[in-house]
Amino acid sequence: MDVQVDQWLFGWDPLPGIVSVWAGRDGRAVVWQRVQDQVVCTRDRFRPWIMATTLADLGHLGADLVPVTAASPDVGLVQYRELDGPTDGYRYLLSARPGYALDRAILQGASRRLGRVVTRLRALDDYYGVGPVEQYLMQTGRVYFRGLEYDDLHRLQFDLETTALDPREGRIFMVAVRDNRGLATILEAPEPEDEPRLISDLCSLIRERDPDVIENHNLHGFDLPFVVERARRLWVPLYLARVGGPPELEQYADSRGKAANGERRMRWSIPGRELIDTLDAVRRYDFSARELPSHGLKAVARHFGLAATDRVELPGAQIYATYRSDPARVRQYALQDVEEVDGLSRRLLGAPFALAGMAPRRYERVASAGPAMGILEPLLVRAYLRAGAALPCEKQPVLAPHAGGATLLFATGIAQQVVKADVASLYPSLMRCYQIGPVCDRLGVLLGILDRLIDLRLLHKAAARTAVPGSLIAGHHDGMQAAMKILINSAYGYMGAPHLALFADQHAADEVTRRGRELLQGVVNALRGRGVALIEADTDGVYVAVPEHWAEREERALVAAIATELPAGIQLEYEGRYQAMFSHEVKNYALLTYDGKLITRGVAFRSRGAVPFAERWLQTALHALLHGDVVGVRAAFLATIAAVRSGTMPLAELAEQVALTKTPEAYAATRARRPEPVYEALLAAGRTTWRAGERIRIYRDADHRWFSLPTGDDASATAAYDTDHYLQNVLMGYATRLRKAFAPDDFAQIVQMDGQLGLFDRPIAQIEPHWIRCGNVELPIP
DNA sequence: CATAACCGGGG
DNA sequence: GTGTACGGTTATG
Numbered sequence: 001m002d003v004q005v006d007q008w009l010f011g012w013d014p015l016p017g018i019v020s021v022w023a024g025r026d027g028r029a030v031v032w033q034r035v036q037d038q039v040v041c042t043r044d045r046f047r048p049w050i051m052a053t054t055l056a057d058l059g060h061l062g063a064d065l066v067p068v069t070a071a072s073p074d075v076g077l078v079q080y081r082e083l084d085g086p087t088d089g090y091r092y093l094l095s096a097r098p099g100y101a102l103d104r105a106i107l108q109g110a111s112r113r114l115g116r117v118v119t120r121l122r123a124l125d126d127y128y129g130v131g132p133v134e135q136y137l138m139q140t141g142r143v144y145f146r147g148l149e150y151d152d153l154h155r156l157q158f159d160l161e162t163t164a165l166d167p168r169e170g171r172i173f174m175v176a177v178r179d180n181r182g183l184a185t186i187l188e189a190p191e192p193e194d195e196p197r198l199i200s201d202l203c204s205l206i207r208e209r210d211p212d213v214i215e216n217h218n219l220h221g222f223d224l225p226f227v228v229e230r231a232r233r234l235w236v237p238l239y240l241a242r243v244g245g246p247p248e249l250e251q252y253a254d255s256r257g258k259a260a261n262g263e264r265r266m267r268w269s270i271p272g273r274e275l276i277d278t279l280d281a282v283r284r285y286d287f288s289a290r291e292l293p294s295h296g297l298k299a300v301a302r303h304f305g306l307a308a309t310d311r312v313e314l315p316g317a318q319i320y321a322t323y324r325s326d327p328a329r330v331r332q333y334a335l336q337d338v339e340e341v342d343g344l345s346r347r348l349l350g351a352p353f354a355l356a357g358m359a360p361r362r363y364e365r366v367a368s369a370g371p372a373m374g375i376l377e378p379l380l381v382r383a384y385l386r387a388g389a390a391l392p393c394e395k396q397p398v399l400a401p402h403a404g405g406a407t408l409l410f411a412t413g414i415a416q417q418v419v420k421a422d423v424a425s426l427y428p429s430l431m432r433c434y435q436i437g438p439v440c441d442r443l444g445v446l447l448g449i450l451d452r453l454i455d456l457r458l459l460h461k462a463a464a465r466t467a468v469p470g471s472l473i474a475g476h477h478d479g480m481q482a483a484m485k486i487l488i489n490s491a492y493g494y495m496g497a498p499h500l501a502l503f504a505d506q507h508a509a510d511e512v513t514r515r516g517r518e519l520l521q522g523v524v525n526a527l528r529g530r531g532v533a534l535i536e537a538d539t540d541g542v543y544v545a546v547p548e549h550w551a552e553r554e555e556r557a558l559v560a561a562i563a564t565e566l567p568a569g570i571q572l573e574y575e576g577r578y579q580a581m582f583s584h585e586v587k588n589y590a591l592l593t594y595d596g597k598l599i600t601r602g603v604a605f606r607s608r609g610a611v612p613f614a615e616r617w618l619q620t621a622l623h624a625l626l627h628g629d630v631v632g633v634r635a636a637f638l639a640t641i642a643a644v645r646s647g648t649m650p651l652a653e654l655a656e657q658v659a660l661t662k663t664p665e666a667y668a669a670t671r672a673r674r675p676e677p678v679y680e681a682l683l684a685a686g687r688t689t690w691r692a693g694e695r696i697r698i699y700r701d702a703d704h705r706w707f708s709l710p711t712g713d714d715a716s717a718t719a720a721y722d723t724d725h726y727l728q729n730v731l732m733g734y735a736t737r738l739r740k741a742f743a744p745d746d747f748a749q750i751v752q753m754d755g756q757l758g759l760f761d762r763p764i765a766q767i768e769p770h771w772i773r774c775g776n777v778e779l780p781i782p
Numbered sequence: 783c784a785t786a787a788c789c790g791g792g793g
Numbered sequence: 794g795t796g797t798a799c800g801g802t803t804a805t806g
Binding site: 159160161162163164165166170216217218219221222223226279283294295296297314315316317318319320 | 791
């Protein structure tokens with residue numbers, strides 16, 4: 001059984017070192033392997049295949065349609081094999097060589113059956129097919145990269161520098177090229193007439209270095225389309241393919257590409273080499289991490305600590321002009337770009353590399369595909385094909401959107417000594433624990449591989465922890481565990497995608513969330529039973545306040561005690577502890593860590609056009625509040641009012657940042673119809689030129705007009721400003737985020753504008769915030 | 783003022 | 794051959 005599950009996960013053919021595969025509908029395949037750091041190219045043949053629910057469209061073939069026999073695999077035009085499974089599934093495996101003979105026969109029969117001309121197999125839901133490379137890999141059980149580590153790959157990065165973003169308006173004047181075998185060079189075309197030679201030199205260099213992988217940031221969105229268009233216009237052939245396969249660059253429409261302004265987004269493919277766009281990797285990373293302010297190369301490199309200390313910063317529009325005056329600077333800039341791409345690749349492509357060792361797909365597709373349809377489903381299809389079992393073809397009704405995770409708010413106010421506990425990998429754990437898989441998955445492949453993935457991931461996680469940080473072996477295990485995490489986390493979402501997934505089962509998906517809500521409620525009840533103060537619970541985690549004399553040991557013991565009451569396979573984990581928490585609304589709260597750091601979560605605390613003085617007050621106030629220091633909150637508020645009223649607050653403190661999106665011309669066109677404060681501010685400050693995308697700071701002057709803050713280093717510049725606006729609108733706007741911490745009367749007093757005590761007011765020092773208190777709790781450990 | 787459509791990146 | 798999302802703009806009624 002384990003052997004079978006491992007084959008489901010990793011394929012079965014042992015062929016080592018595959019670094020690229022090309023296959024065509026004609027049944028030819030080419031495999032490139034890296035063996036002892038040499039590239040070996042092997043030609044192969046396969047029978048193109050497709051799954052069908054019926055043979056009805058092939059009746060016209062007569063004797064050319066034959067059942068498959070082991071003795072004569074190439075007899076007849078089209079062969080079929082009847083698969084095990086339900087009668088409404090894809091129960092015939094059809095194959096033919098060449099594959100387009102099969103397509104033609106099906107289209108001809110279907111046209112006759114339906115009484116209209118059918119030109120695309122995709123339009124027929126009686127058939128299920130995959131691309132030629134996938135067909136080849138699923139049939140052979142081969143996968144990429146057996147026995148290779150990430151550093152064994154020969155990876156090359158190239159980056160174009162151009163005079164414009166559009167290849168119809170600009171040209172290439174420089175290319176930076178590097179690889180992980182020591183190359184780092186610059187190709188240049190100072191004059192327009194040098195560009196054809198630059199392009200052919202680039203091709204020669206790539207062919208000569210012969211990399212397995214070509215990488216860049218926005219490779220498919222910029223560099224490839226740009227160089228393709230320039231080569232076309234200049235009549236320069238683009239020979240980038242590897243020896244052994246077809247020489248042409250292949251182009252296909254990216255399904256994500258929307259028909260915006262009529263143009264479809266395209267992707268490219270080069271036989272023998274894998275094209276990796278680090279922008280895809282960054283997007284996938286940030287999809288879950290949600291921590292990157294921008295997905296641009298420089299910003300991401302800085303975020304990951306990859307940027308050189310002497311990083312050359314150049315606005316895109318100035319690159320060519322800089323090149324004319326200071327070419328060395330642009331050379332350094334371009335080389336730093338490709339260095340950063342390499343760094344990003346090493347940081348982010350470990351998981352796709354490991355996934356390519358499991359899924360029957362090209363590495364470049366694994367790296368850009370979604371995990372559910374792009375990886376999980378091919379694994380399932382390969383398993384069914386291997387077993388000779390029919391794929392399900394159920395017309396599933398799309399049910400009303402089902403209830404998701406539970407969100408429960410128990411208390412608002414201030415809590416001290418807070419513990420967060422959460423269930424590890426909630427949905428996959430529930431699937432495994434209660435064996436909730438798609439009913440149509442008769443072989444139990446999804447639950448089988450989920451089971452194995454969860455166990456294997458723990459092993460790889462442990463191995464990564466004990467390995468030397470940064471070592472080859474640590475990287476290997478980390479890539480594996482990250483790859484497995486991606487697959488594990490996509491299992492639930494896959495089941496719940498009725499119109500997309502072959503093995504979808506919405507009832508099963510609903511059952512998982514129902515169990516999730518039930519489990520969370522169970523954890524909540526258990527905590528309540530122990531007497532701790534519940535604050536909020538969301539899907540898989542709970543915040544509670546515990547007795548203030550507890551140490552971390554007691555907290556952990558509490559979570560462990562609750563955990564033992566849960567079903568086997570469901571792990572409740574102690575996620576962390578906090579000095580204090582301000583619970584504002586569901587999913588909106590502030591936490592104070594034990595090292596004094598403030599963490600804010602939720603839309604209420606994420607300010608948009610952050611105004612520095614108010615932003616700082618809110619931080620100070622939250623700090624004070626979380627320490628229970630109401631006097632401190634009030635004092636900071638009064639000090640802020642005084643500072644604003646003094647009229648001497650630096651403009652930099654009052655200004656909000658806004659981005660200019662319209663050019664001066666664009667604004668001139670709409671100004672009469674709809675004046676906008678931002679541009680009025682610019683014009684009022686005497687500026688007539690700016691560029692779209694520029695960020696400026698604006699403030700409101702004493703006459704209620706908006707002004708832009710002169711750019712420059714004078715952070716202490718002052719001018720008359722609209723005191724009332726900054727107090728009543730801005731400061732009070734920020735202050736309302738604290739109102740749930742107090743009784744209404746007390747809150748009104750704390751944010752009162754003047755310092756006078758009202759008739760019924762009590763001294764601030766006597767005001768208590770709205771405490772969320774934990775009563776006496778019996779220690780969970782002796 | 784509300785809602786819909788669009789964008790995210792690259793020189 | 795391929796299927797994201799989500800928060801922030803900008804266009805449109």
